[in-house]
Amino acid sequence: xxxxxxxxxxxxxxxxxxxxxxxxxxxxxxxxxxxxxxxxxxxxxxxxxxxxxxxxxxxxxxxxxxxxxxxxxxxxxxxxxxxxxxxxxxxxxxxxxxxxxxxxxxxxxxxxxx
Amino acid sequence: xxxxxxxxxxxxxxxxxxxxxxxxxxxxxxxxxxxxxxxxxxxxxxxxxxxxxxxxxxxxxxxxxxxxxxxxxxxxxxxxxxxxxxxxxxxxxxxxxxxxxxxxxxxxxxxx
Numbered sequence: 001x002x003x004x005x006x007x008x009x010x011x012x013x014x015x016x017x018x019x020x021x022x023x024x025x026x027x028x029x030x031x032x033x034x035x036x037x038x039x040x041x042x043x044x045x046x047x048x049x050x051x052x053x054x055x056x057x058x059x060x061x062x063x064x065x066x067x068x069x070x071x072x073x074x075x076x077x078x079x080x081x082x083x084x085x086x087x088x089x090x091x092x093x094x095x096x097x098x099x100x101x102x103x104x105x106x107x108x109x110x111x112x113x114x
Numbered sequence: 115x116x117x118x119x120x121x122x123x124x125x126x127x128x129x130x131x132x133x134x135x136x137x138x139x140x141x142x143x144x145x146x147x148x149x150x151x152x153x154x155x156x157x158x159x160x161x162x163x164x165x166x167x168x169x170x171x172x173x174x175x176x177x178x179x180x181x182x183x184x185x186x187x188x189x190x191x192x193x194x195x196x197x198x199x200x201x202x203x204x205x206x207x208x209x210x211x212x213x214x215x216x217x218x219x220x221x222x223x224x225x226x
Contacts, residue, residue: 004156035216040123042202042218043157058213090156101145101164101206103214105156 006106023091032074120217143205
């Protein structure tokens with residue numbers, strides 16, 4: 001069974017803290033994505049990666065960075081968390097788009113910044 | 115970035131009723147995908163559409179890829195309580211490196 005695993009389901013952090021959200025997939029997918037989900041705003045793309053060591057900004061990259069040192073792992077980093085980054089974060093992976101468009105999502109990480 | 119307009123934003127229906135939701139875009143897409151997100155879970159693909167005019171069914175679900183390639187709809191027939199969730203459309207094109215653009219979602223509530 002294919003799986004995308006996010007390291008933490010719930011996190012509570014303080015303003016200014018550095019936050020790491022980890023995502024691991026076991027499907028040998030080349031593409032990985034980080035989305036942010038807020039009520040009424042759908043899923044907004046933060047960053048994505050086509051392959052190891054590669055990264056591209058999505059629609060809302062400000063305040064975030066990413067790391068992809070291994071094919072199976074894609075990390076989202078909040079260098080200095082702020083209250084407006086309180087949200088649900090979803091990781092997803094996919095084969096290259098010429099093969100399929102289907103995204104496989106993790107269960108999400110709900111981050112609260114106090 | 116590209117914008118998708120998904121409607122309705124929410125629906126409250128009785129069990130057994132049919133449901134219809136749609137997405138429209140100002141941009142052309144090569145692929146339309148419909149996802150369902152249940153509480154506490156990530157979205158899961160329901161139906162994928164790859165050709166303009168394509169009509170695809172998956173059980174009680176039917177989706178169509180609009181002929182203009184700028185819209186898609188999803189119908190659910192004879193709704194049941196487990197249909198509850200948030201439904202997202204997503205469009206995908208050759209531009210923007212195949213990124214999926216998501217609609218804002220339709221929250222479906224089914225009363226038994």
